[in-house]
Amino acid sequence: MSRFRSLNFCNLSLAIAAALAFAPAAFAQDDTSTADSSTTTSTTTATPGKRFAVVAGYAHLVPKSDPGTLLGAKSDIDGSGAPTLSGSWYVNDNIAVELWGAAGKFDHRVKLDDAKAGTISQQPVALSGQYHFGTHDQVIRPYVGLGYYESNVNEEDFDPALTGGRHVGVGTPKGAIASAGVDFNINERWFARADARYMQGDADVKLAGEKIGEVQLDPWVVGVGIGARF
Numbered sequence: 001m002s003r004f005r006s007l008n009f010c011n012l013s014l015a016i017a018a019a020l021a022f023a024p025a026a027f028a029q030d031d032t033s034t035a036d037s038s039t040t041t042s043t044t045t046a047t048p049g050k051r052f053a054v055v056a057g058y059a060h061l062v063p064k065s066d067p068g069t070l071l072g073a074k075s076d077i078d079g080s081g082a083p084t085l086s087g088s089w090y091v092n093d094n095i096a097v098e099l100w101g102a103a104g105k106f107d108h109r110v111k112l113d114d115a116k117a118g119t120i121s122q123q124p125v126a127l128s129g130q131y132h133f134g135t136h137d138q139v140i141r142p143y144v145g146l147g148y149y150e151s152n153v154n155e156e157d158f159d160p161a162l163t164g165g166r167h168v169g170v171g172t173p174k175g176a177i178a179s180a181g182v183d184f185n186i187n188e189r190w191f192a193r194a195d196a197r198y199m200q201g202d203a204d205v206k207l208a209g210e211k212i213g214e215v216q217l218d219p220w221v222v223g224v225g226i227g228a229r230f
Contacts, residue, residue, distance in 0.1 A: 057225020118158030173201030
């Protein structure tokens with residue numbers, strides 16, 4: 001369907017693992033300098049927040065109601081849940097860059113005129129900038145984010161009686177993603193997270209390779225997870 005079809009949980013995991021592996025070497029000199037300066041001054045400062053965080057969680061994705069006409073009929077796409085994974089690099093105590101994605105697929109049932117017509121699956125991934133309010137040692141830290149996402153839609157399976165045996169393909173929705181959430185600090189390393197995301201994007205619909213329309217998925221994603229900082 002698109003260049004994004006090959007992106008999956010493995011790619012996301014490798015990217016996060018590579019970032020975490022790089023962290024000790026990248027900041028060793030910075031940590032040494034901080035330690036040396038603390039021994040030469042009489043003024044003490046708070047320990048800075050950690051640079052990296054990973055979060056494993058579960059989210060429920062719900063496309064907008066009435067996303068458009070599909071195969072000449074009013075369509076409706078059910079919500080679905082899937083595991084998620086994210087990795088964040090903190091530029092400083094308040095600003096972070098997050099790579100987030102589905103570790104599995106969101107499987108959706110598609111209805112046409114309120115009758116089941118088929119199923120599709122999708123696997124979104126997003127890169128966002130975040131602002132975390134307050135300081136790293138607060139028990140509760142809210143944050144907001146804004147970025148870009150793409151979602152690989154595949155495994156389209158529709159009733160042959162409706163399609164004449166022809167394949168229905170749904171393109172790759174892409175566009176802006178907005179997020180808001182809150183971290184609940186358990187200790188210096190571990191925290192719990194609750195978040196919500198809104199993704200805006202249209203997808204072309206093709207029948208046997210010919211475009212026949214588009215759907216506006218524009219889903220909300222609500223999730224919870226457990227995270228660790230490094």
